[in-house]
Amino acid sequence: MEIYSKLIMDNLDQIMSITPYFIAFFATIISILVYRPLADRFGLVDIPSERKQHQGRIPLIGGLSMFIGISLGLFNSNIISTETSLIFFFIGSLVLVLVGLIDDYRGITSSKRIIVQILVAFMVVKYGGVLLFDLGSLITIERLHLGIFSIVFSVFAIVGVINSLNFSDGIDGLSASLSLVTFFSVAFFAYMAKQNYAFALMFLFIASIVAFLIFNIGLGKDSKFKIFMGDAGSTFLGLGVAWSLVSFSQGDNIIFSPVIALWIFAVPLMDTLFVMINRVTHGRSPFSPDRKHLHHFFINSGRTDRGALVIIVTFSILMAFIGIIMELNEVSERVMFSLFLITSLIYYFVLRYGWKLIYSKNIHTD
Numbered sequence: 001m002e003i004y005s006k007l008i009m010d011n012l013d014q015i016m017s018i019t020p021y022f023i024a025f026f027a028t029i030i031s032i033l034v035y036r037p038l039a040d041r042f043g044l045v046d047i048p049s050e051r052k053q054h055q056g057r058i059p060l061i062g063g064l065s066m067f068i069g070i071s072l073g074l075f076n077s078n079i080i081s082t083e084t085s086l087i088f089f090f091i092g093s094l095v096l097v098l099v100g101l102i103d104d105y106r107g108i109t110s111s112k113r114i115i116v117q118i119l120v121a122f123m124v125v126k127y128g129g130v131l132l133f134d135l136g137s138l139i140t141i142e143r144l145h146l147g148i149f150s151i152v153f154s155v156f157a158i159v160g161v162i163n164s165l166n167f168s169d170g171i172d173g174l175s176a177s178l179s180l181v182t183f184f185s186v187a188f189f190a191y192m193a194k195q196n197y198a199f200a201l202m203f204l205f206i207a208s209i210v211a212f213l214i215f216n217i218g219l220g221k222d223s224k225f226k227i228f229m230g231d232a233g234s235t236f237l238g239l240g241v242a243w244s245l246v247s248f249s250q251g252d253n254i255i256f257s258p259v260i261a262l263w264i265f266a267v268p269l270m271d272t273l274f275v276m277i278n279r280v281t282h283g284r285s286p287f288s289p290d291r292k293h294l295h296h297f298f299i300n301s302g303r304t305d306r307g308a309l310v311i312i313v314t315f316s317i318l319m320a321f322i323g324i325i326m327e328l329n330e331v332s333e334r335v336m337f338s339l340f341l342i343t344s345l346i347y348y349f350v351l352r353y354g355w356k357l358i359y360s361k362n363i364h365t366d
Contacts, residue, residue, distance in 0.1 A: 020077035020200070021207045028069030028211035032227055035061040044105050046228050058226055060104040062176075062212045063233025067097045069208040070240075079200055086201075088128030089243050092120040093236050096162075100232025110287040113231075114159065120239065121158035125151055130246050132157055136258040136333040154246065161245065162238035163287075164268040167275065169234040171295045171305045173217040174312060176209050176229065178268055179237045181316045183209070185264035185324060186244050186255075192328075193255040198248050205240055217309075241265060256327055259336045263323025266340070267294070267316040270347050277348070297351060300358050319343075 039045060039059035046058045071090060079086065099116050102108060124130050132154040135144040146153050169175040183202045190198035215227045229237075245261040247253050262269065271294045276286040284290075291300075298308035326336050 017200075020073040020079075021203050023076050024069045024073030024204045025207040025211045026069075027072045028065050028208045029214070031065035031068045032061060032212070032215055032225075035059070035065060036225065036227060044101070046104075046230070058228050060101075060228050060230030060232070062216060062227045062229030063097055063100055063231070063236050065227075066208045066212050066229070066233060067093060067236050069211060070204050073204045073207065074201075077200060077204070079197055079204075083197060085124075085128040085130060085247070088124050089130075089239070092124050092128075093239055095120050096235040096239055097232045100230060100235050104230040104232055110285075113235075114163075114287075117159045117162055117235070118155060121155040121162075121242075122151075124158065124239075124243065125154045130154070130158075130243055132246050132250060132258070134250060134258065138259060138333055138337045140334075157246065158239070158242040160272075161242035161265065161268075162235050164265070164272040165238035165241060166231060166234040167272050167293065168268045168295070169229065169231075170293055171299075171309055173213055173309055174295055175234050175237065175268075176213055176216065177309065177313045178265075178316055179241055180206060180209055181267075181313065181320050182241050182264050183244065185320045186248055188324065189248070189255040189260075189327075195248070195253070195255050198244075198253065198255060202244065205237075209237070217306075257333050257336070259333045259340070260323050260327050262340045263326075263336070264320040266319035266323075266343075267312060270344050273344070274348055274351055278352075292355070294351070297354060297358070301354070 036059045039061045040057060044060050046060055071093075074086065074090070095116065099108065099113070103113065131150055133146050133150040135146065137143050165175050165179065168178055183205045187199050187202035187206070190196075190202060212227075212229060212233070215225050216229070245265060248255045249258040249261055274294075275290065275292050278292055279286050279288055279290065294312055295305075295308045298311055299305065303311065323336070326339075
């Protein structure tokens with residue numbers, strides 16, 4: 001017994017350092033198990049429709065559960081005491097989760113959602129100090145400083161990331177998995193830069209998301225324990241991704257070049273730009289719903305949901321990997337930005353041509 005006690009005491013610091021991750025993981029699981037029957041009882045569920053092809057009433061409590069798990073992990077670590085900006089992230093996340101739950105329960109217009117997101121983004125930027133003021137050397141050797149436009153641009157960027165991730169939440173595990181790619185990428189840069197605070201924060205998100213994915217895709221399509229994250233989850237994770245990309249590409253916390261944010265969040269960003277441009281060119285609101293997202297393309301081309309998930313996440317990992325390799329090899333930011341623009345254009349025209357082929361095939365089949 002004394003041997004075990006001594007072993008624990010000798011490794012107490014190491015044990016305490018990983019405790020928040022276990023708390024985030026298991027608190028998420030416990031929250032899911034507790035809230036799932038309540039969600040079904042009170043009608044906080046996703047019901048199949050023309051745009052939603054799942055089976056049965058699926059509880060929309062993944063977002064709330066992840067928020068609880070990450071929050072408990074955060075407050076049981078020393079991270080929040082060293083970074084006061086996290087207080088404003090927590091408040092903003094709470095607002096988005098509550099509004100998301102209302103939206104999941106009874107529906108909210110897109111304009112009201114955007115207003116709330118803008119207010120949350122402004123609070124995080126203005127009072128939390130999560131500010132995009134330097135975009136790096138994207139065009140010339142001189143660094144592109146935003147100056148008086150930094151607050152407006154930062155709010156726009158954060159709201160854009162939130163909605164990009166929300167738009168990608170169309171098949172099981174997609175938004176969560178795309179978030180994981182970004183959080184793992186930031187964690188890698190944090191490890192290389194020996195930025196313990198950033199590394200610890202990223203793994204709180206990773207631990208909670210993995211717990212969610214166990215119920216979302218890991219227990220099988222028809223599992224009675226299946227849940228969705230809902231708008232509460234996608235907007236919460238979107239804020240987490242935006243907060244991380246801005247915080248760790250600026251100022252004293254910088255661990256990667258600002259342009260790298262485009263590469264490690266490439267797929268949701270390119271998908272959102274594609275569907276928005278497509279909607280506008282067809283005379284519709286950029287926020288109007290449709291079935292033209294990347295996952296819809298693969299499903300319409302004959303892939304299963306799980307097959308589409310694997311392809312899209314693999315593509316996301318590849319884009320992040322290319323960005324990481326360029327950053328490690330100190331490729332100039334102008335080259336990285338130019339390559340991203342070229343890749344985005346290729347993506348746009350290839351996907352546009354792919355949709356035409358699908359339409360043509362359907363016409364001939366009919």
